[in-house]
Each structure stands twice: as C-alpha cells, then as structure tokens.
Amino acid sequence: MLVAEEAETITEFGGMPTPPSHIAIIMDGNGRWAKKRLLPKVAGHRKGAEVVRKCVKECSRIGVKYLTLYAFSSENWKRPEDEVKDLMGLLKHYLNNEIDQLNKQNVRLRFIGGRERLSPAINELIENAEKKTGANTGLQLILALNYGAQSEIVMAARELARQVAEGSLSPDDIDEGMFAKHLYLPDIPDPDVIIRTSGEQRLSNFLLWQAAYSEFIFVETLWPDFTEESIAEAICEYHKRERRYGARP
Ligand code: IPE
Numbered sequence: 651m652l653v654a655e656e657a658e659t660i661t662e663f664g665g666m667p668t669p670p671s672h673i674a675i676i677m678d679g680n681g682r683w684a685k686k687r688l689l690p691k692v693a694g695h696r697k698g699a700e701v702v703r704k705c706v707k708e709c710s711r712i713g714v715k716y717l718t719l720y721a722f723s724s725e726n727w728k729r730p731e732d733e734v735k736d737l738m739g740l741l742k743h744y745l746n747n748e749i750d751q752l753n754k755q756n757v758r759l760r761f762i763g764g765r766e767r768l769s770p771a772i773n774e775l776i777e778n779a780e781k782k783t784g785a786n787t788g789l790q791l792i793l794a795l796n797y798g799a800q801s802e803i804v805m806a807a808r809e810l811a812r813q814v815a816e817g818s819l820s821p822d823d824i825d826e827g828m829f830a831k832h833l834y835l836p837d838i839p840d841p842d843v844i845i846r847t848s849g850e851q852r853l854s855n856f857l858l859w860q861a862a863y864s865e866f867i868f869v870e871t872l873w874p875d876f877t878e879e880s881i882a883e884a885i886c887e888y889h890k891r892e893r894r895y896g897a898r899p
C-alpha cells in the first residue's frame with residue numbers, strides 16, 4: 651500500500667508522477683545542434699521552435715499549470731544581426747501560427763520581458779495573444795522575450811523608489827511580498843523547477859528573484875532533441891528532490 655505522500659504523486663496517467671505546478675525551461679543548445687549537423691544556425695532555431703510546440707502540448711496534456719520558456723534574453727541582442735533577425739522572424743511565425751491552436755487547447759499565453767525593444771509587429775501579436783487567450787483556464791504559457799532578471803528587479807526597485815519619493819510609501823513598508831508584486835507577473839507562483847538543456851549550468855539572467863527555492867535540473871540534451879520523454883524524466887528527477895525551504899535539518 652502507498653503511504654499518503656507517495657500516493658499524492660501518482661496520477662491517473664499511467665502511473666506518471668503529478669507534474670510540478672510551474673516548470674521553467676532555459677531552452678539552450680540550438681546552435682550546437684545545427685553545428686553538429688553542419689546546418690546553418692537558423693535550422694537549429696527552427697527545430698527548437700517545433701520542440702516548443704510539442705513541449706507545450708505535452709505540458710498541457712499532463713496538467714502542468716504554468717510553463718515559462720526562456721526564448722530570448724536581453725543579452726541575446728549581442729548576437730550577430732542576421733541571427734537576431736532569424737530569431738525575431740521565427741518568433742513572429744510562431745505567434746502568427748500558434749495562437750489559434752493554443753487557444754483551442756485552452757492555453758493562456760502571457761509574456762515577460764521588456765517590450766520597448768521588440769518590433770511593433772511583434773508587440774501587436776503579443777497583445778493579440780494576450781487578449782485572445784486571456785480567459786483560457788488551462789496551461790498558462792509564459793514566454794520570456796527580451797527578458798533579463800536583473801532589469802526586472804531594477805524595474806521593481808525603481809517603481810518603489812518613485813512611490814517613496816512621492817511620499818505614498820514608507821521605506822519600512824517594503825518587504826519581499828511587496829517587492830515581488832512589482833515584478834512582471836506577480837500572480838504567477840515561483841517555478842518549482844528550472845530545467846536547462848545542453849549541459850550548461852547557469853541561469854543566464856533568468857528569474858533570479860523567483861528561483862530562490864526552485865529545483866534545478868541540468869540535462870545534456872540539446873533543446874532540439876528534447877522530447878516528451880525528456881519532460882517525463884525531468885519530472886521523475888524533480889520528485890526525487892526533497893524541498894526543505896530552510897525549515898528542516
Ligand atoms: C538557444 O540556443 C536559443 C537562444 C538563446 C535564443 P543557442 O543559440 O544559445 O544554442 P547554443 O548555445 O549556441 O548551442
């Protein structure tokens with residue numbers, strides 16, 4: 651017989667453990683995937699976008715509530731102009747083609763990151779996606795575009811400083827909870843797990859505040875080779891971890 655704690659992790663899906671509520675992924679390795687095949691880098695990014703499609707579908711199917719995907723960092727503008735152009739083109743293509751499909755899957759699309767540097771066409775697609783899927787109650791898919799955690803934290807600090815300067819806020823009233831309310835999407839719980847593909851073991855300016863108690867899973871798989879099975883493996887690994895939040899010895 652299963653003890654209560656174990657029983658909790660078993661779902662009706664063929665014994666697959668209950669997924670964590672919020673999975674965040676640093677989708678890395680597109681360039682190396684293409685290089686290994688002597689293909690142009692854009693081929694890796696294109697394959698990466700297909701994997702996003704499959705990954706969203708699978709997370710939605712198994713009942714993940716929030717999936718945050720790091721698609722373009724605020725530092726990725728430093729890449730060659732042609733690559734940035736390819737990535738923005740793919741993003742436009744993805745949003746243009748997927749919104750209806752995601753809407754049918756009851757997925758709610760949301761975004762984090764600075765919008766000012768994204769093109770008007772992409773901003774329009776973002777607003778359209780938010781509007782169209784805003785009432786959906788299934789998976790919340792959060793795309794991090796032109797996202798940098800340090801500037802997200804600075805943005806929150808600046809807003810609180812403004813309120814203090816205006817006299818509407820006392821510095822003594824600022825605490826972690828209030829600070830977090832000034833980040834991009836304050837209603838979304840912190841990620842339970844952050845997966846990074848391609849063997850790199852760093853955060854690269856992703857969710858620095860929200861990662862305080864996330865479990866980290868680093869896998870060697872390059873993002874374009876990531877599959878439904880890779881998700882299942884990561885979830886199994888997650889369930890082996892003991893989350894203590896500093897409370898237990
Ligand atoms: C991840 O793949 C995609 C983005 C950062 C947009 P990379 O392009 O970083 O792939 P590698 O790290 O060069 O293999």
Ligand code: IPE
Pocket residue numbers: 676677678679720721722723726850852854
């Ligand atoms: C992180 O990957 C950003 C995304 C996956 C969008 P990078 O490939 O840009 O990170 P670094 O440069 O290796 O740290």
Ligand code: MG
Pocket residue numbers: 678679680
């Ligand atoms: Mg990379």
